[in-house]
């Protein structure tokens with residue numbers, strides 16, 4: 001399909017684009033993850049044609065490939081041609097090459113990356129805060145102490161919902177989020193609440209998902225016994241069944 005049809009005529013080329021990128025407005029590049037090496041260049045060539053021929057304003061959602069690594073100039077090319085982007089769903093380990101794209105995505109409303117962050121999130125948060133002033137939803141997974149929580153609250157003033165699924169965080173960090181003026185929903189499913197000293201151990205051992213690290217003798221704090229009383233109660237908190245949860249029971 002890549003090699004022959006595209007060279008026949010414009011309508012055939014358009015038909016190929018419709019197969020590769022079937023949803024109007026959704027720039028989902030995960031299909032390229034499944035292609036053999038020899039077809040990836042062709043895919044990227046079609047992506048360029050797509051971006052050059054379709055209206056820039058139509059792109060509302062971008063999902064980068066999970067395993068195929070986009071070069072910086074490719075990320076920049078996409079960003080410059082998708083100025084109305086609202087939703088960015090990442091599923092990759094290295095986020096820093098994407099930071100240069102944020103100045104072009106000023107309308108971003110939602111940023112999510114469920115992959116555990118190996119490094120600090122401060123560069124990402126400051127980029128989002130500087131360029132995407134209307135960001136309303138943030139989804140992250142990581143080790144979150146009071147410093148990171150303060151950073152998020154300070155830079156993302158318009159945040160309405162925050163998802164920290166499978167993160168490890170301190171109670172202080174939660175209380176800082178609790179004080180965010182506009183935040184209404186905190187998704188804390190499979191999160192572990194631990195003391196700041198234990199959080200430091202997670203930092204040292206980082207390399208796999210924080211919540212999977214098991215330290216004998218350490219117990220996570222329970223929502224009903226230790227957390228419920230301390231939060232303001234004016235936000236919606238989503239959390240799992242802790243000791244009854246198949247994912248988290250080991251920590252209680």
Ligand SMILES: [Zn+2]
Pocket residue numbers: 189190191240241242245246247248249
């Ligand atoms: Zn759980």
